[in-house]
Amino acid sequence: MEPEPATERDVRALAARHGLDLEPGTVRFEEAGLDYRVAFAAVSGTAEQWVLRIPRRPDVAVKVADERRILDFVRPRLAAAVPDWRIAGPELVAYSLLPGRPGLTLDAAGQPVWHYDTASPEYARSLAELVASLHRLDAPAAAAAGVPAATPDQVRQRWAADLERVLGEFDVSAELMARWRAWLDDDGLWPRSTVLTHGELYPAHLLLDDGDRILSVLDWTTAGVGDPALDFMYQHLIAPPASFAATVRAYEELTGRHEPRLAARCEALVAAGPLNYALFALASGEPEHRAAAAAQLRL
Structure with a gap:
């Protein structure tokens, strides 16, 4: 390039x-x-x-x-x-x-600037509607169109393979290893079915109207047929518990789907952040990212 x-x-x-x-x-x-x-x-x-x-x-x-x-x-x-x-x-x-304005931007110092109230009931409902509409799309048709797709077993197997790859390249703290091994071993923290997901429904990737409703969705690089919990992960991380619960409740009303232990699954995905960053560092080949990933994995 x-x-x-x-x-x-x-x-x-x-x-x-x-x-x-x-x-x-x-x-x-x-x-x-x-x-x-x-x-x-x-x-x-x-x-x-x-x-x-x-x-x-x-x-x-x-x-x-x-x-x-x-x-x-x-x-x-x-x-x-x-x-x-x-x-x-x-x-x-x-x-x-x-159309719309980002829910989140960064200032000149790299600090987050929020453009909506993370406790907004309008946002919580709008997110549920977006996730419901996405998860209702025909997953086999998406796979046939070339969208990356995984079965529930493959989702778990890929995380296990990714962990082994990172272990082959980095030193990982005993605390992180114990947490990730427990995650991989816990049947209740893995999806029973897979759906079409965006994968990073982070407020910086969502453009909102003045009423905190989602108008547009950016950055589909990580989308694929995978774990439904991915699309709730950032709401669980960012929003107050009541707002996360409101999003899940509205989603269940709209889809008739119930995702067991969803909050715990979101927590596990968030905790896998250093693992994801290590994979990014390996893909990028850039020394500064490798050094930063190594530091995270030793914490």
Whole structure:
């Protein structure tokens, strides 16, 4: 890959190579993403705002086609808006800006800035409606369309395999090892069935209206047919217990599905964060991420 575009001029030149003419002086950057550098800009001669995602590494660039298949499957089937990639290649992904404002952004110091009340009943209900609509989609059809898919047994087997891979590359503290082994051994912490999941329904990936309802969903890189608990994990981590319970209750009313021990399953997934980061570090091949992952695994 060529060096990452560092200036407005670089981004405008990159966009121009793909047939997109950006208005000078309108490019602004969002640096929070580990996988993509994100820029926002207006198209020349119009008021139309576009999002430009620039892969930071080759391992990200090769996944662009996979994410596009996910988006093409989800877009006509989900009530919330999802990106419609007009440009999708190994050096640039670009699409028209979606409606809504992020639920969460980071300030210049990297600190979170919340744009909604995490106890909002409107958000809790809207999240339940989004998750319900996603989990009701036809999982076999998604798999046939090229969306990554796993059975319940495969979900558990992949986590076990991932743990063994990380153990082969890093020193892991006894406390983390004990927790992860207990998780893998506990039948009640694993799904009975799998559904189409987004995988990272984090407020930074959700665009809201002024009433805290979800209008758009971004960043489908981790989507696939997998553990339903993934789509409740961040609500459990961020929201007050009553708001998490409200989301689960509304989801059950909408779908008729009951996920046993859902809070405990969410806690286990959150606790697997250092394991996930170690896998990311290995995929990226970048020494700074490997060092940071090693430090987390020794805690």
